[in-house]
Amino acid sequence: LGTIEGIARAKGELFAGLGPDATAVVNLDDARVAGLVRELHHGRNLRDGTGGSGHVGAVDEVSLARARFELVFEDVDGARESGGAQRRIIELPLGGRHNTQNAVAAAACARSLGLTPDDIARGLAGAEPPPMRVAVETLANGVCIVNDAYNANPHSFTAALATLAEGAEGRAIVVLGEMLELGSQAAQLHCQAGRDAAGVDPVLLCALGEHAGDVARGAVEAGMTADRVLVSGSYADIARAIAGVWRSGDAVLVKGSRGARMERVVEEMRRLGGA
Structure with missing residues (x-):
């Protein structure tokens, strides 16, 4: 593969293999991923990112042991069109901004499967950190x-x-x-x-x-x-x-x-x- 771009292109094959009725969960924090999905998948895209953009986003505050952030759902009941996004405060028992990114991606996946914002908030708050991972x-x-x-x-x-x-x-x-x-x-x-x-x-x-x-x-x-x-x-x-x-x-x-x-x-x- 040779380079990070080569690895990204290989990973893009996952998007290319999705059928038209499939949902792709897209990390807007990674420009390579966002570009690949636009090029390779023409079905439903559920976008997530920690910058507060996308269908599921977060504005966060992190420490070593925990992350506290506001999870914003803009895909709920026409919220994007009405400006009435649903918001939940999450207390994640995992530190580090990268774990906030992981949590937002998990929330987007859960939304694609029909879980409610309350279901997702409860699940993230109860997450258990794996051993020797921060x-x-x-x-x-x-x-x-x-x-x-x-x-x-x-x-x-x-x-x-x-x-x-x-x-x-x-x-x-x-x-x-x-x-x-x-x-x-x-x-x-x-x-x-x-x-x-x-x-x-x-x-x-x-x-x-x-x-x-x-x-x-x-x-x-x-x-x-x-x-x-x-x-x-x-x-x-x-x-x-x-x-x-x-x-x-x-x-x-x-x-x-x-x-x-x-x-x-x-x-x-x-x-x-x-x-």
């Missing part, structure tokens, strides 16, 4: 761990950093393990991950794995000082380094591919900080 816990010492260790790729790492930057109340600490299956671009993408991590101004950036040096190089190139960047092959050493700088109110993001087993850093931090 799972937030606070240690006895007041340090907040953002355990996003289930998996990682460059896009999800960027989303996790955005969650940290937008929702953390205190200082940031970032721990990144190997992002696997990146092929010939692995070194370049890990270097970019280091630059992205530097953008949230962490008090400490820890990198582990084959491309940890590339992460460190990117962070230093982006302006972090070398004494705030740690490359290590030991989960325990990383946890001890974090414990050497953390203080109550800090937020520690832990991210990595499944094969990197970065939850071991979380386990060590629990031991040091008091679970």
Whole structure:
């Protein structure tokens, strides 16, 4: 596929395969998706987005552990024509703007199946966060761990950093393990991950794995000082380094591919900080 555009084109085959009576749920937050559906699907399109546009939209307020947003249904009983869109306030037990996007897409799918706005609001409020997917816990010492260790790729790492930057109340600490299956671009993408991590101004950036040096190089190139960047092959050493700088109110993001087993850093931090 070669490029993101190539991947998007391949995904567009899903739209092309829909029959004329099918409904396509379209994410307006992604210009590629919006363009593809206009080109490839001529049936019913139910549009969603977090900018408040589309048939189902949201205006949101996010934190590390939760998202509170207004869900706007403009496809209910001619609401688009009358200007009388139905609105529901949602308390989603999942942090991060990307989870708000996911929730809005789920709401649009539910609307296409005939669920009411009240049904959808109740369902989203009762959602249970999966383990190690932006799972937030606070240690006895007041340090907040953002355990996003289930998996990682460059896009999800960027989303996790955005969650940290937008929702953390205190200082940031970032721990990144190997992002696997990146092929010939692995070194370049890990270097970019280091630059992205530097953008949230962490008090400490820890990198582990084959491309940890590339992460460190990117962070230093982006302006972090070398004494705030740690490359290590030991989960325990990383946890001890974090414990050497953390203080109550800090937020520690832990991210990595499944094969990197970065939850071991979380386990060590629990031991040091008091679970």
